[in-house]
Amino acid sequence: MQKTHDHKALWLVAPALLLVAFTAVIPLMTVVNYSVQDTFGNNQFFWVGAEWYREILRSDRFHAAFLRQIAFSATILAIEIPLGLAIALSMPKKGLGVSVCLVLMALPLLIPWNVVGTIWQIFARVDIGLLGHTLNGLGIDFNYTQNAGAAWATLIIMDVWHWTSLVVLLCYAGLVAIPPAYYQAARIDGASRWAVFRYIELPKMSRVLLIAVLLRFMDSFMIYTEPFVVTGGGPGNATTFLSVDLVKMAIGQFDLGPAAAMSVIYFLIVILVSWAFYTIMTREDFEPSGGAR
């Protein structure tokens, strides 16, 4: 759509900008402020420069939490993206089945995150949970409160349960936007199922897949509530991801300086990745065939 140049339109954006600035910029500046100061209590602060940043970037605790976070995000992306794509491809294309599928599949997305944690905390328990009870009945030693492997498995299955539907819904939205004429042309040419997927469906879905990867990466990268409820970061520190670690440091131990420095580093990583994805996405917007907009 042709847009007109009008700087007065900034006034229309002003209420939203002011509100978001109030909720985002002020707290962020507080964090930056803490990250360069130290305190002995009594609200007396003094300048320490980049001291906390050096401490955090060199600390084994941060490295360990960061590596766990990367491992977690990479694992769930490797499972959820192909799985979501496969399910979207096998979903019915029309009729009542579509609505039923959409509604049932979207249900986990609308459950409060701590309830998702509670559901899986109960479901995977050895004594009263269906999953834990069954696995132990089969002779598999599965106890997520004691065994780090079981804790990881529980969190990963939980995340797959919670979020794969998002990938399915996005891929499905991309699929139904493909004009039927493409498929007819493919049939006339005698294209194989694989060729249809590789040369028609996949290119048409590249944009929604990109959004799916971005959202799943971001949301898994800042996951807090679910591991907090299910494992509390344990056993030991086995499932202490970045957010869990940050909240422990900031609110549990009240180490304001290091926690603030870690927040800033954390936030910068997120912005960097968002920026990279945003650049790719907006570049596609200007291509003639780029997406639905």
Next chain:
Amino acid sequence: MNASRKKFHAKYFAPTLYIIFLMTPIYWLLTMSLKTNQEILSTFSLWPENLTLANYIVIFTDASWYSGYINSMIYVSMNTVISVLAALPAAYAFSRHRFLGDKHIFFWLLTNRMAPPAVFALPFFQLYSSIGLFDTHIAVALAHTLFNIPLAIWILEGFMSGVPREIDETAYIDGYSFPKFFVKIFMPLIASGIGVAAFFCFMFSWVELLIARTLTSVAAKPIAAVMTRTVSASGLDWGVLAAAGILTILPGALVIWFVRHHIARGFALGRV
């Protein structure tokens, strides 16, 4: 006949299996909410042997439980109203005009949707304490605008861009002022978009726990926080916990049918 039936089964095998996988944990929570604590802990049964509604009665009669739902509903509704009202004019500006720094503002809004809530928990606590809003509904409602205003702007912008400009121009020629045009003509045209945006603001405020829990202690404590306290207490009341969980799933389950065709858009920041 037989072959085509087989084909049907094979085709829907994956989605069916996936839906069973999704429903099993929810089913487990549901059966647990209908069992007595004694049955939960002593026998392992796939369905309740002594069906009871006692767990639900506890929630509806105990103020510390049901006030959690009321608190959540209050701040979630406030947040939805604030987010949609602020996002409407902004989305119109982004969809119709080019102005100073528009692309940068759009990106900046994206970063807020992507900001880890853990980063904001402590500064939010201090900010709202210092202005005397700690433990109020409005504090949580304002804090949640952090990710809901950007989301609402994106969803609305998508819907607004589908309305042809000619409608705006015709209205101005007919002598409508901007506010009158916006409320009388434009808003009815994107009514479904406003509904979808409101639904997702409601949903994302409803599912969030970390910020809501940090900003409240007693007076505005959300149901999610009431539940985590029960988890950490000794001598758990599993049945009541399960019933509380089922009740938090209901709002989403009840309205999801109406937005089923727009779910992907809402979760994809309006970009699908």
